[in-house]
Amino acid sequence: MTTNIPGYTYGSAEVAKSPLSMDDFANIKHAALFGDEDVRYLKMSRDILKDQVEQILDVWYGFVGSTPFLLHYFTNKSDNQPNTDYLGAVRKRFGQWILDTANANYDQDWLNYQYEIGLRHHSIKKNKTDNVDAVPIINLRYILALQVPITTTLRPFLEKDGHSSEDVDKMQDAWRKSVLMQVILWSQPYIHEGQF
Amino acid sequence: MTTNIPGYTYGSAEVAKSPLSMDDFANIKHAALFGDEDVRYLKMSRDILKDQVEQILDVWYGFVGSTPFLLHYFTNKSDNQPNTDYLGAVRKRFGQWILDTANANYDQDWLNYQYEIGLRHHSIKKNKTDNVDAVPIINLRYILALQVPITTTLRPFLEKDGHSSEDVDKMQDAWRKSVLMQVILWSQPYIHEGQF
Ligand code: HEM
Ligand code: HEM
Numbered sequence: 001m002t003t004n005i006p007g008y009t010y011g012s013a014e015v016a017k018s019p020l021s022m023d024d025f026a027n028i029k030h031a032a033l034f035g036d037e038d039v040r041y042l043k044m045s046r047d048i049l050k051d052q053v054e055q056i057l058d059v060w061y062g063f064v065g066s067t068p069f070l071l072h073y074f075t076n077k078s079d080n081q082p083n084t085d086y087l088g089a090v091r092k093r094f095g096q097w098i099l100d101t102a103n104a105n106y107d108q109d110w111l112n113y114q115y116e117i118g119l120r121h122h123s124i125k126k127n128k129t130d131n132v133d134a135v136p137i138i139n140l141r142y143i144l145a146l147q148v149p150i151t152t153t154l155r156p157f158l159e160k161d162g163h164s165s166e167d168v169d170k171m172q173d174a175w176r177k178s179v180l181m182q183v184i185l186w187s188q189p190y191i192h193e194g195q196f
Numbered sequence: 197m198t199t200n201i202p203g204y205t206y207g208s209a210e211v212a213k214s215p216l217s218m219d220d221f222a223n224i225k226h227a228a229l230f231g232d233e234d235v236r237y238l239k240m241s242r243d244i245l246k247d248q249v250e251q252i253l254d255v256w257y258g259f260v261g262s263t264p265f266l267l268h269y270f271t272n273k274s275d276n277q278p279n280t281d282y283l284g285a286v287r288k289r290f291g292q293w294i295l296d297t298a299n300a301n302y303d304q305d306w307l308n309y310q311y312e313i314g315l316r317h318h319s320i321k322k323n324k325t326d327n328v329d330a331v332p333i334i335n336l337r338y339i340l341a342l343q344v345p346i347t348t349t350l351r352p353f354l355e356k357d358g359h360s361s362e363d364v365d366k367m368q369d370a371w372r373k374s375v376l377m378q379v380i381l382w383s384q385p386y387i388h389e390g391q392f
Contacts, residue, residue: 191336
């Protein structure tokens with residue numbers, strides 16, 4: 001994974017090891033009915049989505065930008081104004097995340113980077129990557145809720161390549177499960193010791 | 197809500213007030229794209245599901261019962277054996293929950309009972325309602341993951357009444373959102389102060 005995206009450290013030595021083991025993750029997959037078919041459909045989605053990343057981000061950023069209690073998390077602590085540098089820097093990594101999710105390569109590097117993304121939404125690491133002085137944490141309730149707009153608004157993009165509606169259904173289902181598993185992993189720093 | 201289900205206290209004075217306000221909940225609905233149309237489709241599902249509750253529970257209990265790391269949460273602390281009384285008592289309340297979810301009546305009583313259900317999965321109240329000595333807490337990761345089997349296996353039941361596949365899609369989507377919002381609310385006791 002080599003990119004020139006500032007702050008994107010997937011696969012690098014800077015990323016700490018996930019406190020969760022691959023066996024723990026296997027249980028989460030099992031509980032979420034995530035299987036080989038989902039991997040196949042995620043990979044199918046990659047070819048469709050890879051040329052539409054900017055348009056997808058426009059939709060997602062449009063939703064966050066037009067929802068004050070969400071845009072809040074991109075605002076400066078000092079003046080409550082949205083920090084456009086911060087929005088722009090995160091957007092680049094978010095675009096890469098679309099491709100990474102569609103890659104569906106659930107190895108140790110992937111698991112480690114899920115831990116890192118969780119920390120970056122949490123007060124432990126929020127704002128550090130982009131060296132900004134924004135609000136200190138994103139409340140977990142909204143991270144969990146945002147699964148819906150993200151996986152719902154993806155559908156028209158998945159439909160663009162003329163795949164059957166059955167294939168589109170299965171790609172969307174695989175996306176729902178993958179995003180769910182990721183936000184589960186991201187939630188760990190928020191949760192009391194032993195309760196995750 | 198009057199039923200004869202032991203331990204089912206929805207709407208009663210025994211249930212504490214939710215720490216979350218109706219306004220907070222409105223934001224969660226907004227972030228999860230939950231709207232009036234979802235309420236309509238949940239209510240539509242009620243007529244279809246109300247005579248299939250036992251069959252639905254058979255499927256859900258079948259999944260939990262055949263998955264050792266999930267069945268674990270219904271086992272006695274002393275002998276690690278599944279507690280059949282506990283399984284049976286929870287099953288009755290779970291059946292009522294199907295109807296309550298389909299009722300889609302998001303008032304203060306509903307919000308309060310979401311808090312209660314969260315506490316009952318958490319160590320704060322687990323085992324107390326049925327006076328059992330089972331393992332003390334259900335790990336949050338599996339509560340979040342179980343959304344998938346619950347809303348996936350519902351589909352054939354939603355299809356039983358001959359509604360159009362568009363209606364079935366919308367009922368299933370509304371169920372996905374409602375279950376997501378509920379597990380979000382249930383997660384609160386697990387989360388560090390101020391981070392929910
Ligand atoms: C399903 C839900 C969500 C997904 C898939 C998601 C995805 C992402 C991704 C991929 C990144 C960049 C990770 C990296 O640094 O490589 C990120 C960072 C960020 N996200 Fe989210 N996000 C979600 C929920 C939210 C919510 C609800 C907010 C609130 C507005 C939010 C605000 C942010 C912010 C402020 C950052 C930058 C954090 C930092 O300072 O490093 N995200 N998100
Ligand atoms: C989407 C996920 C889940 C849903 C919708 C759900 C639903 C419910 C409902 C409706 C109840 C009864 C609430 C009442 O007392 O009125 C309940 C209790 C219970 N559930 Fe869950 N549940 C979920 C996840 C899980 C998981 C992953 C487990 C682990 C096996 C689990 C185990 C239990 C247990 C042991 C109780 C009884 C708690 C007590 O002692 O009062 N649940 N659940």
